[in-house]
Amino acid sequence: MYTDASDFAFGGVLMQDQGQGLRPVAYSSKKLSEAERKYTIYEKEALSQIHHLQLWRCYLQGAPRSTAYTDNAVLKNLQTQPRLSPRQARWMLVLQEYNLYVEYIAGKANVVADALSRRPDLAMTVVIAHQDSEWLLELKESYEKNDDAKKIIKLIQNGTSRDYAFDHGYIVRRTPTRTQLYIPDVGTLRHDLLIEHHDSLLAGHFGAAKTGVLLSRHYYWPQQLRDVREFVQACQECGNSKSSNQKKPGLLKSLPIPKRRFEVITMDFVTKLPEADGFTAIMIMVDKLTKRVFLAPTTDAVTAEEAATMFFEHVVRNQGVPSIIISDRGTQFTSVFWKSMVAQLGIKHKLSTAYHPQTDGQSEITVRIVIDLLRALHYQYKNWVKILPAVEFAINNSVNASTGKTPFFLCYGEEVPTPTSINLQFLARNNPNQPSVDFAERTQVAVQQAQRALVKAQQRQKTYADKNRRYLTFERFKLPCSVAGNVEAQTRVPVFHIEKLKPFVVSTKFTSRSDRRPPPDLEQGSDVYNVEKILNRRSTRRGRGWRIEYYIKWEGYPMCDSTWEPKTNLQDAGTEVQRMMQEVDLQHNT
Known part of the structure; x- marks a missing residue:
């Protein structure tokens, strides 16, 4: 025992x-x-x-x-x-x-x-090493097929090689810290190693730096890191699943500054608010130059006709018709009614890019300010509809960070009176240092100062934003396709911003990286894959008996996707597969 x-x-x-x-x-x-x-x-x-x-x-x-x-x-x-x-x-x-x-x-x-x-x-390392013996035999045979390997062998035999030597019949490269197996550029030897050190389960699909370090522990060939970088960049699994750690593509491009007040109006909605007096949403309209804000209570199900009514009551009635309206792609702004209305008024309607709210950053900032004010006042005033005019007044009476002035001052040429200042107006009238200019001149000067302040603000914002962004160019090309006709889409097509797109990398050296894994052939309702090669055979214990399994290399798939399959799964695979099974059985028995 x-x-x-x-x-x-x-x-x-x-x-x-x-x-x-x-x-x-x-x-x-x-x-x-x-x-x-x-x-x-x-x-x-x-x-x-x-x-x-x-x-x-x-x-x-x-x-x-x-x-x-x-x-x-x-x-x-x-x-x-x-x-x-x-x-x-x-x-x-x-x-x-x-x-x-x-x-x-x-x-x-x-x-x-x-x-x-x-x-x-x-103990699995022993099994893996045994399975790799065929690959090592192929490596040794490849020396005679590669000119670089022949030159290295000649240097070793002459005793003139500093870095290379023979070890158990293999060419190795010796450094002060490690011994590396030399891999010639023959067949798929290098490609197989790259797959095992990047695509396999234990490799982890890491980037080029970590994959290169892992590979160089035991293997070497000239310009190895360049091949690793090209191999990893062309990995479709990494491109589809990994989040990017690069700076966002595209530098900040600011919208042009309006030349007159209420020339450009931006619009947006705040929805899903607590119901008050039958209202659950707010329509926000902002002048791009003066930053004047208009707030109108509405509902989540607001229609294009209702949005147009609020636009006329708050903007057109008091300030006239704007030249440009900027909004998102809400159903109210993409409807036939809204398009017809802006066309009749001569307004140019600009829609923001889908899923890219940064296009209308002014409205998004105003939305945040409105929500913050309503949240701060909610505990004292439960009905937000009743305090909405006060919120609008507070925003328009506060100094804007970009213009350096309040929206009221840019509209009226002076600050509007408040409960704390209404009884102090005599102080301004008795101030000898205050210049005596008319209303029109004072307003014009204020608008010009605001425009200059906006230019500086945009430059400052661009400087900060571009620190975390990168310049990116795409090669312009025209797809070689023809339009067969109009297609009526039955379902809503998924939409995403162009920022989510990444270039598809095609490797000229590792061409298989650009080919997607082939789909299975559907035969009689089951998935059938093509066998490229049978690599090995083993017997596994199943209850009181034994089961024969074959190690299958699938056609169009890398080595890391090879699997052990029972003999019963290969019975109807065809005469060619039966021939490969007989060859493996003969090798196993001998």
Whole structure:
């Protein structure tokens, strides 16, 4: 009986000699419990022996002589120890039932029991190395097919190579810190390594820097990092799933500053507010030059006709017809009624880019200010509709950060009176330092100052914004297509902003990176894939029997997508697949 234990499990094998050498009778392995993991290594080895003695009692009890081999020499003295712990005393009672001799065996000779006590996930490297032996054989054969490899071999043989040498028949590059296997540019050798170090499950689809470091631990070829960078840039999985860590593309381009007041009006809606007096939304209209704000209560289901009515009541009636209206792509502003209205009035309607609210940043900022004021006053005034005129007055009476003046001053040439200033107007009339200019001149000067302030504000905003953005150019081209006719869309097509687009990278060296994985052939309702090559064969335990499985390289898929498939899945795959199965079976049997 050979036994062994590790920190996670123990294993054993029972063998018998009937004149033809030792032959296995039974195998066993068991995972240690949480309490058993706390045992000392001496106790774990002893526990392994006791467990297997009880497990194979029908074979060992009554035998004239049984020998237990272990790689822990201390166990030989268990039966002769003068003092035992309670646990060891219980084990001694079990040992007395057997005519057992304990013999020491070196750990490297206790092969079977040692393997049974190992964790299978840690032993997978052995399986992988065995499967890669065919690739290593292909690597060695590739030296004769590559001129660079032949030159390196000649330098090594002449003793004139500083960096390269032979190691077990392979060309290696030796540096002060590592030994790297040289990979010639033959077939798919480099491509297979790049896939394993970037696309595989354990590689993690990292960027070029991390992939390059991982690959260079054991492999080398000239301009390796350049190939890694091109390979990673052409990875479709990375392009589709990873978030960009680059600066946003496109520099800030400010809208032109209006030349007169109420020339450009921006519009937006605040929706889903608590219902008050039947209203649940606010229509916001802002003059782009003076920053004058108009607020009108409405509902979430506001129509284009209702929006037009509020526009006339608040803007047109008091300030005239604007030249330009800027808004988002809400249903009110894209309706036939609204388009007809602005066309009849001679207004140019500019719609913001879909899912890009930065186009109308002025309205978005005003929306935020209105919501903040309503939230701050909500606890004192529950009905937001009643305080909406006061909110509008407060915004228009506050200094705008861009113009440096209040919207009221730019509209009227002076500040409007407030409850705290209405009784102090005599102070301004008696001020000898205040210039005596007429209303028109004062207003014109204020507007010019506001325009200059807006220019400086836009320059300042552009400087800050462009720090986190990058200049980007696209090659202009025309798609080679023709219009067959008008298509009536039955469903709403998903819309996204151009900022979400990224260039599709085509690798000229790794052409397979630009090809999408082929779809399955649908036959009789099931997914059928084409077999390119059968790489290996194995037998796996299934209940009381064994199942034969084949390692399949799928056509059009990289090596990392190869899978083990049972023989039953390949029975109807065709004569070519049957021929490949027979070849692998022949290699396996020999």
